[in-house]
Amino acid sequence: MPIDLTNAQTTARVLTEALPYIRRFAGKTLVVKYGGNAMKGDDMIASFARDIVLMKKVGMHPIVVHGGGPQIGAHLEKLGKTSRFIDGMRVTDDETMDVVEMMLGGLVNKAIVSAINQQGGQAVGLSGKDGGLIRARKLVIAGDDLGQVGEVDAIDPRVVQHLEDGGFIPVIAPIGVGAHGEAYNINADLVAGKLASVLQAEKLMLLTNIPGVMDKAGNVLTGLTVPQVQALIADGTIYGGMLPKIQCALDAVASGVKSAVIIDGRLDHSVLLELFTNEGIGTLIRG
Numbered sequence: 001m002p003i004d005l006t007n008a009q010t011t012a013r014v015l016t017e018a019l020p021y022i023r024r025f026a027g028k029t030l031v032v033k034y035g036g037n038a039m040k041g042d043d044m045i046a047s048f049a050r051d052i053v054l055m056k057k058v059g060m061h062p063i064v065v066h067g068g069g070p071q072i073g074a075h076l077e078k079l080g081k082t083s084r085f086i087d088g089m090r091v092t093d094d095e096t097m098d099v100v101e102m103m104l105g106g107l108v109n110k111a112i113v114s115a116i117n118q119q120g121g122q123a124v125g126l127s128g129k130d131g132g133l134i135r136a137r138k139l140v141i142a143g144d145d146l147g148q149v150g151e152v153d154a155i156d157p158r159v160v161q162h163l164e165d166g167g168f169i170p171v172i173a174p175i176g177v178g179a180h181g182e183a184y185n186i187n188a189d190l191v192a193g194k195l196a197s198v199l200q201a202e203k204l205m206l207l208t209n210i211p212g213v214m215d216k217a218g219n220v221l222t223g224l225t226v227p228q229v230q231a232l233i234a235d236g237t238i239y240g241g242m243l244p245k246i247q248c249a250l251d252a253v254a255s256g257v258k259s260a261v262i263i264d265g266r267l268d269h270s271v272l273l274e275l276f277t278n279e280g281i282g283t284l285i286r287g
């Protein structure tokens with residue numbers, strides 16, 4: 001339900017409710033993964049950017065990791081190429097890798113950087129190649145060759161920490177660099193999860209195009225423990241693109257990230273509603 005901030009009483013209530021959360025997260029790093037399905041159109045990106053800038057202004061350290069799967073797909077289509085996916089990963093030949101690098105490192109990254117700067121923030125766009133941020137190796141799945149699809153080998157967070165210290169908001173495209181300087185296409189959820197672990201982030205927020213993890217009847221499961229997630233995977237309630245996402249969330253909380261949340265990034269102010277209200281939104285996973 002949208003909040004009516006033209007009403008003074010509502011505004012006062014919202015601010016009173018938000019204050020303890022602002023204090024709690026001040027000075028803390030939060031990794032926000034912005035999925036390609038939640039960035040459909042300038043208004044959605046502007047709303048996301050407003051939330052990120054507000055986080056920064058009240059003293060948090062948001063770090064954005066973005067996807068762009070649909071945007072890559074649309075461009076490949078223009079070139080007459082259709083993608084094949086194995087376990088949610090786009091099989092990436094050399095030509096596809098060029099498009100991934102152009103779309104993620106270029107167009108999508110700069111659209112987010114620009115939107116944040118428009119809202120009064122100071123964003124800096126990076127790919128995993130910059131400052132040696134993401135070292136990657138080829139992802140090997142038994143029986144299949146995914147081409148230039150990578151997995152994270154190591155993260156060197158220094159460039160991100162320098163940007164944080166300087167008051168900038170890092171915006172990271174999920175491209176890794178291999179031992180010989182070659183580019184790898186990495187699922188953005190994987191990068192966000194690993195970065196959150198390495199930075200020991202307070203929270204990992206995964207913004208997608210569904211209201212949260214749902215049960216078989218379509219109800220959003222607002223809170224999940226690790227054993228509950230395992231049961232939902234085992235009985236097939238969680239499948240497809242949700243599998244790598246939930247796995248990243250589990251890995252992150254297992255490695256010390258306080259919590260991970262899967263929320264609907266298409267909602268106006270989804271990030272603020274999750275962070276600053278008692279109920280929050282989406283599905284929260286704790287260790």
Ligand SMILES: Nc1ncnc2c1ncn2[C@@H]1O[C@H](COP(=O)(O)OP(=O)(O)O)[C@@H](O)[C@H]1O
Pocket residue numbers: 035036037038067069088189207208209210212213214215237238239240241242243245
């Ligand atoms: N139990 C579940 N609850 C919600 N979504 C699920 C579930 N199991 C599978 N999914 C699928 O996972 C999708 C989200 O993953 P994905 O499309 O990869 O997101 P993104 O592109 O934002 O990373 C949902 O749109 C839905 O189709």
Ligand SMILES: CC(=O)N[C@@H](CCC(=O)OP(=O)(O)O)C(=O)O
Pocket residue numbers: 034035036037066067068069070072088089090100149150174185186187188189
């Ligand atoms: C290997 C692999 O599949 N990489 C993804 C990278 C982008 C991504 O993860 O984007 P979303 O978060 O919007 O899905 C791809 O090529 O689509």
